[in-house]
Amino acid sequence: MASDKPRKVIPIVQAAAPTGRLGLNRVQQQRLATQAGFFLLFIIAPIFDLLRYDLDAGHAWLLGMEWRLGLDEFMAGRIGALEAGANVLLRLFLPIFAGAAAFIWVAYRWGRLYCGWLCPHFSVVETINKLMLRASGKPSVWEKETLPPWEPDGTPRRRDARWWLVVVPAAVLFAFTWAVVFLTYLLPPGEVYGNLFGGTLTRNQALFIGVFTFVLSMEFLFARHLFCRFACAVGLFQSLAWVSNRDAMVVGFQRQRASQCATCLPDRESACDMVCPMRLNPRNIKRHMFTCTQCGQCLQACEQSQHDNPQGPLLTWVSKEAARQNEAGFRAGRGQ
Known part of the structure; x- marks a missing residue:
């Protein structure tokens, strides 16, 4: 005879499906945004005279205003040596020392934040590392062995040699961009971009861009993080302050x-x-x-x-x- 007592029902919970590749966390999203913003600032700063030195005019620009040391007045005999020295101290050395002190103080407390969060060179390092990892399984040509084919969240990471067709052009494009932008920090940006797009670069302008592009292409392809580790003075001073x-x-x-x-x-x-x-x-x-x-x-x-x-x-x-x-x-x- 069947019991009238109600049976206990045990719910069956279906196993959760794999979550798949996890995206960037909030900190990395913020870091990516600051890197992109600073890279954009690096490109447009000369265009708006936010910061550059004009070789043609013989003076610097800062925040859209001419930045002169006042030595022209001294050469013309309108001011004395003492006033000229004070101008150099107040307009050149004092801002440099104040900026350097603030920079080192940040590094002393938090390390190489400029490198990891702002530096336009380091953002290129990371980008080419990731592209090279897709192409060869190694983030650098100097890596001894290929990395395990897994993402940090456990999903498989595939490599495809066809990505080399992206790695090399990306390195050259970054290098060319840097070469042109650096030139605009020294010459009027309107002149540089006008000559570039019009195909009328002067011999010196073309030589600067060509040599700089070649050198940076080699650096981006073969010595990216090696430069950051062993050759960058900005990074070295940050590291010394941080370690102390x-x-x-x-x-x-x-x-x-x-x-x-x-x-x-x-x-x-x-x-x-x-x-x-x-x-x-x-x-x-x-x-x-x-x-x-x-x-x-x-x-x-x-x-x-x-x-x-x-x-x-x-x-x-x-x-x-x-x-x-x-x-x-x-x-x-x-x-x-």
């Missing part, structure tokens, strides 16, 4: 969960190692991260690779006492 501050913002790593970090990709590789455009290991001591640009791509990679982990990512920004403890943790780990 033990409380500065740095990528913090939870060493106690290191086993999860080493197996976050299907091939038992670390996602954060693969995405760094400077080819650094983000899980290292600060002095080995000397050229870190604070781009945060390693943090996004960790966030994506650990998106199903209830403990969250292993990499986070830390500063002040947390930065000191993070560095102390590395030293303690080495002493064990």
Whole structure:
């Protein structure tokens, strides 16, 4: 005889479908916007006389106004040497020192923010890295081995040699753009662009653009991040200021969960190692991260690779006492 007691119904929950490739997080979206905005500013600044030096006129332009040192009056005998010296101090050295001090102060607290968030050269580095990765499986021709064929979120990444048809033209196009823009910082932009589009460049203008395009093409193709790491004085001074501050913002790593970090990709590789455009290991001591640009791509990679982990990512920004403890943790780990 069947029981009249109601049966307990156990709901069946269908397994969630794969989420697919994860997009940029909010920080990376903001960084991409600032890079694009600064690259645009880099191009249009000479056009609107926001900042350039006019070789023809013999003076600089700043925010649409002529910027002179006042030496013309001294040469004409209208002012004395003392006043001329004061003009040079107030109009040249003081603004330069004030700007440099503010620049170094930012680097002292937060690292190479200019490189990772604004620098138009570094945005080209990242773009060509990604294109070359699609073409060869390596972000640089000097990389010893191809990277594992996985995105940080675990989705497969395919490579296709046909992407070389994009890599080389992109490098040359960036180089040509830079060459033309740099020329407009020295000569009237209207003259440069008028001669360029009209096919009437002078011999010196054509020589400058041609040589500069060739040199930058080689740099973009073969020495992009190497220049940023070993040759850029702007980056060097930022790194020196950053490393000297033990409380500065740095990528913090939870060493106690290191086993999860080493197996976050299907091939038992670390996602954060693969995405760094400077080819650094983000899980290292600060002095080995000397050229870190604070781009945060390693943090996004960790966030994506650990998106199903209830403990969250292993990499986070830390500063002040947390930065000191993070560095102390590395030293303690080495002493064990």
